Amino acid sequence: MEGGPGEETSALGQWRTSFSRVFQHYLDRSTPHPVRRWLGTLAAAAVYVLRVYFLQGFYIVSYGLGIYILNLLIGFLSPQVDPELDHLDGASLPTKGSDEFRPFVRRLPEFKFWYSITKAFCVAFVMTFFSAFDVPVFWPILLCYWIVLFVLTMKRQILHMIKYRYVPFSVGKKRYTGKKSYASTSGD
Template sequence: MEEIGADASSIMAPLAKWKTEFGKAFQFYLDKSTPLPVHRWLGTLAVAVVYVLRVYYIEGFYIISYGLGIYILNLLIGFLSPKVDPELEALDGASLPTKESDEFRPFIRRLPEFKFWYAMTKAFMVAFLMTFFSLFDVPVFWPILLCYWIVLFALTMKRQIMHMIKYKYVPFNIGKQIYGRSKSPSAGDSPVHRG
């Protein structure tokens, strides 16, 4: 009996070591990609194109694509939503600043950009792997699914945009805001005294 346990542990030890080393290497490269959002999103775009081409050429797995679209829509809503919902905050008595004298609070997303990117990339990879199993190729009339997804997207985005307008927040940072500058002469404009 002890020999069987020893054999199983001797087989599992290298597997556990490999899993740990792979996890460390994966986390290392994930950490290195954090300050490179353009490169990350280009990589995700490449994965998405490969997935779309695979689905297009094998003419199947439309239900997987529909599920992927719903999941991405859900991620997008989290990415565009504030961490603390102003509707719930207004019920508690606290609200967003309405006057200049109120405290400034920056927009904090419910789903940060890095987590949004990571979840979206994983979703495309999982969907791509699912296309290799015929079990997931459920026959459906894909134009109906596409129309339904477009309607769902339009209604969801309309609701999100109305929420953004009502509570006056913009989920994107478009550079550093510059508030009214005072006009002062630059160093080159000042008169030079020669004596």
């Protein structure tokens, strides 16, 4: 008997495996190009914002998307080992100037942060095609509530950063450039 249910499942499984490998290949190739990745995400966000603007709806979906992105941002700005929660001897952040330098390790790495935000915009975009998600609400209240939530959350995060003296960004930090060659600069 050909074409039975077992063969159909096997063909579907092979297709999913093949698709998964190709998708992972392109994800791996995008890893060393953060600017291009973020520009792609910005384009996806712009398409989503334009769709919501022209449809004049789906504000609950947008609010949920905003809350999710805020949650991801907190993970991105937080250290992997939180000094308030984990009192480990060797893996904590330095709290004094005399402490040994330890690099900042994020709870949510940049690639996973980017990937999660991109997936969220894609899922929210797909949700705008289903009228069940277009719940009528007064959107200015949702916007005000989200702004208050954002300000309070960021205030708490910034106070945490000040208290434990860490900066989650590498802008302005010293970088090792290697030994300089002085032989080529002596030229007569």
